[in-house]
Amino acid sequence: MDPHLLRTFVAVLDHRSFSGAAASLGYTQSAVSQHIAALEADLGSRLVERRPVAPTPAGARLLEHAPALLLRLDAARADIARLHQARPTHLTLAASPAALGPTVARALAELRATAHALDVEVRVLGREAVLSDVVGGRADLGFVDGAAAPSDPLPMPDLGPTTTLAAAEETLAVLFPLGHPLAGRRTVRLTDLAQAQWIDAPDTAVPLDRLRTVCRTDGFRPWIRHRGTDLHGLAALAAAGHGLAALPLPVAAALPGIAAVPVSEPRLVHRIELVHPVNPTAPARQLADLIGGRAGSRA
């Protein structure tokens, strides 16, 4: 179970092709074939079905472990790298789009007021990409958003040694096109909207499966899919009536062409969590302290 073999295993199933995986990893098809054969021999099970390429049951099990293993391997390397290349004038943030609201912006402004000559970079990414950037050392600090019951934590995948901190709780809102019958309402009940047409925008809005979980329903079925992390594109879709989406009120209220209506039932908040490694860089720690001092922390 060499990590290289696991990496090509994951790549093969990502690309659904041996040759595609080979190209993306800089191997020949032959090498990829040999990697998969070696893994299958080692584990004593066929892992990949060929033609078409798909995981067998055993392969599916391995797929539950392999990405986490590779991520953690990167995390270990990044943790050690951070020890001798701490650049105190650089700060790289990774954030999901809806996490970049007034709370984070204000704290960042406050930090820059005290620390001049701070070189800040912000990367807007999907949720898993934010976490993998933080864990892999490509970002000093991450902000991830989601919906949850008040003061409940967001569910986080296994991250290894990191620190998580509640950064903000905001009102959750639903985006309606301006002419929509509910667009004028002061509040809406999310459960009433379970059967509506929704935009499946897992990296920008609150993911639909998350809405299903917190509302304990199997509604919120996707009507149109939105990939990427573009809030205005999402707003344009919503404005044109392609479906509904859930966002934090402070972010939603600033979007053009739509009406943002707060959610009253069930009692939910839009929550932003800050994630940083256990040995953060100096500016990352300062920003975390600024936000933590305001919002209260948890392990």
Add this chain to the structure above:
Amino acid sequence: MDPHLLRTFVAVLDHRSFSGAAASLGYTQSAVSQHIAALEADLGSRLVERRPVAPTPAGARLLEHAPALLLRLDAARADIARLHQARPTHLTLAASPAALGPTVARALAELRATAHALDVEVRVLGREAVLSDVVGGRADLGFVDGAAAPSDPLPMPDLGPTTTLAAAEETLAVLFPLGHPLAGRRTVRLTDLAQAQWIDAPDTAVPLDRLRTVCRTDGFRPWIRHRGTDLHGLAALAAAGHGLAALPLPVAAALPGIAAVPVSEPRLVHRIELVHPVNPTAPARQLADLIGGRAGSRA
């Protein structure tokens, strides 16, 4: 970062010796030296201080990742192995000593009444060993005990894909020697005992650092150390006045030579959690269902 290198890295720091690690792994000292050198070259940091052998700061970071990585590697292998060697008439349980109380015993008896010819093996181990046996496929089901606030989960290290279930909540008790001034009390307050002499028996009783956490104090200092998983040995130490220990009341009450006094403050329970892989064997699933049906489950 080959897993073999990580394994010898962990072994070297466990043994605090290159030659010791070599002996335990079946390598020569030379190979171990080369492994560490390869790791250090790969990560660009000295990881191990020699003479005496100890982790450098970078090595300490790696030590936070390496055991979890190796455990998860075993878990992946075990998950796949379980797919084609499910033996429906065997059931191997792993449990920490204080988890093997009446709740588990009764459920097991109930299972054996319905499933005849079931070949049961019980392994009593320390907490981490229980988890690593379950995750590594050496046990079908694990029971881990600990102290927590009522209906709070026990803190679990990263286990990868497993299912955890609250198996029982019992009264927490403190063991006193029979002549002790507090031995006759109906209840005691744990916070009053923070400065007492305690037995440090992390694999048998509730670990002292756990008591410190739930009581939010830095008391509960170890007075004598107890290694292994022997409840009667622990009771003998307590009976002879070598220190106090915390155990679940149903278990403590059955021990000879000591007085078991329930804890009234802070509000704590002794909790037992059941851990099993996501694809359990048939008997393991039956036992988990028996216990889950009685105690209520959680993700």
Add this chain to the structure above:
DNA sequence: ATACCTTACGTGGACCGTAAGTATC
């Protein structure tokens, strides 16, 4: 017929053991 994966084979490098070297107690 043609992608696409597998197998055969040769070379270069990685890994381990033996043995000599070096540093620390």
Add this chain to the structure above:
DNA sequence: GATACTTACGGTCCACGTAAGGTAT
């Protein structure tokens, strides 16, 4: 000076690329 880790060196095995061989669409 003894113990314990490091370095040098050689043999073996493994992993990759090239190229030929299957196989299913």
